[in-house]
Structure formats: C-alpha cells, structure tokens
Amino acid sequence: NAGVTQTPKFQVLKTGQSMTLQCAQDMNHEYMSWYRQDPGMGLRLIHYSVGAGITDQGEVPNGYNVSRSTTEDFPLRLLSAAPSQTSVYFCASRSNYEQYFGPGTRLTVT
Amino acid sequence: GDSVTQMEGPVTLSEEAFLTINCTYTATGYPSLFWYVQYPGEGLQLLLKATKADDKGSNKGFEATYRKETTSFHLEKGSVQVSDSAVYFCALSSGAGSYQLTFGKGTKLSVIP
Numbered sequence: 001n002a003g004v005t006q007t008p009k010f011q012v013l014k015t016g017q018s019m020t021l022q023c024a025q026d027m028n029h030e031y032m033s034w035y036r037q038d039p040g041m042g043l044r045l046i047h048y049s050v051g052a053g054i055t056d057q058g059e060v061p062n063g064y065n066v067s068r069s070t071t072e073d074f075p076l077r078l079l080s081a082a083p084s085q086t087s088v089y090f091c092a093s094r095s096n097y098e099q100y101f102g103p104g105t106r107l108t109v110t
Numbered sequence: 111g112d113s114v115t116q117m118e119g120p121v122t123l124s125e126e127a128f129l130t131i132n133c134t135y136t137a138t139g140y141p142s143l144f145w146y147v148q149y150p151g152e153g154l155q156l157l158l159k160a161t162k163a164d165d166k167g168s169n170k171g172f173e174a175t176y177r178k179e180t181t182s183f184h185l186e187k188g189s190v191q192v193s194d195s196a197v198y199f200c201a202l203s204s205g206a207g208s209y210q211l212t213f214g215k216g217t218k219l220s221v222i223p
Contacts (some may be wrong), residue, residue, distance in 0.1 A: 031209040042215040101153035
C-alpha cells in the first residue's frame with residue numbers, strides 16, 4: 001500500500017515551459033486535491049476532484065489545469081509556467097474526515 | 111468564508127517545556143477541526159482531530175479541545191521533545207459532506223536540547 005505518490009520530487013522550469021505533476025493513490029479514494037505551499041501562506045487549494053470525470057476549482061486555480069480520468073490518478077498541468085508558480089505542491093486524497101498527503105513536488109520557475 | 115488563524119512562529123522551546131499553539135477559526139455550520147504536522151522535507155500528516163464541540167483529540171502526547179464558545183482548537187503538549195520539531199497546521203472542514211480543508215498559515219516549532 002503506497003498511499004499517495006507524487007512525481008517528480010524536484011523540478012526546475014524556465015518561464016513559459018509546460019509540465020505535468022503526477023499524483024496517484026491506491027486507496028480507492030474518490031476525493032483528491034492539489035495544494036500549493038508558500039512561506040507564510042499555509043496551504044492553498046488549487047483544484048479538487050470528487051470522482052473520475054469531475055473536477056472543480058479551489059482558491060488559487062489560475063495557471064493550472066487538472067483532469068481525472070481514473071480514480072487513481074489526478075495530474076496537475078502547468079501550461080505556461082511563471083515565476084509566481086515557484087512553490088511546493090502537495091497532492092492529497094481523502095476518505096471520510098482524513099486527508100492523506102503525498103511527499104510533495106518542489107518546483108522552481110526561473 | 112471559512113478561515114483559520116494560528117499563532118505566528120517560529121516558536122523555540124527547550125526540551126521538556128510545555129507547548130501551546132493557539133488556533134481560532136471562523137466557519138459556517140459545524141466544522142470538524144484538525145491539527146496536521148509537517149516534518150522537514152515531508153508531506154503533512156494528520157496529528158489529531160475533533161468533529162464536534164467539546165471533543166478532545168489526542169495523539170503522541172498532543173491534545174486539543176474543540177471549544178465552540180471561543181471558536182478555538184489550541185494544541186498542547188506537556189513535555190516536548192527534540193523530535194517534535196516540525197511545522198504545525200491547524201485546519202477545518204466545514205459542514206457535513208464537505209471535503210475541503212481550510213488551513214492556517216502554520217507554526218514552526220523548534221525544540222532544543
């Protein structure tokens with residue numbers, strides 16, 4: 001049972017490049033979400049999904065796209081990276097009242 | 111909207127000292143309350159939770175009581191250890207069926223020997 005996995009662990013992008021952050025869970029949870037963590041800001045919700053085929057925006061969705069074709073996977077896409085997207089990104093899945101977080105992806109945009 | 115306010119850090123304590131990290135919230139309905147802990151270089155882990163007023167969550171020597179009258183959920187530990195050094199986040203989930211978490215900004219705790 002791997003829980004929530006994220007790849008890559010670290011990534012450096014140039015402004016304007018695109019990339020996909022991968023997230024997978026093996027707990028059969030319907031609810032998954034993406035957060036970004038910035039110093040002094042706590043965690044802010046980017047997008048979430050309540051099941052395959054269903055996604056919605058969180059607090060800070062601009063510049064990010066998501067899709068949910070399977071229960072297991074919930075990738076986060078940056079279409080044109082900007083320095084303001086430099087952050088640590090956490091994926092989470094949830095069952096009942098507990099969220100399980102992945103180890104995070106540290107992204108730097110230069 | 112929902113919000114969580116927790117005390118600013120960083121907090122530095124000597125080993126075996128008493129810890130309190132204050133957390134207050136604003137929410138509609140009857141939220142569930144959580145404390146998460148993030149050790150260096152890792153993701154967040156659930157430390158404890160309380161789902162209704164007057165509930166006390168506890169784990170690993172940490173405790174927090176859901177106080178509806180003061181809208182608070184303060185984290186306490188009687189005797190901290192060096193291994194407790196981490197960032198602590200207070201969070202809420204508002205209302206039955208709500209899966210979204212609203213987080214405080216986090217409080218960094220350093221415990222020195």
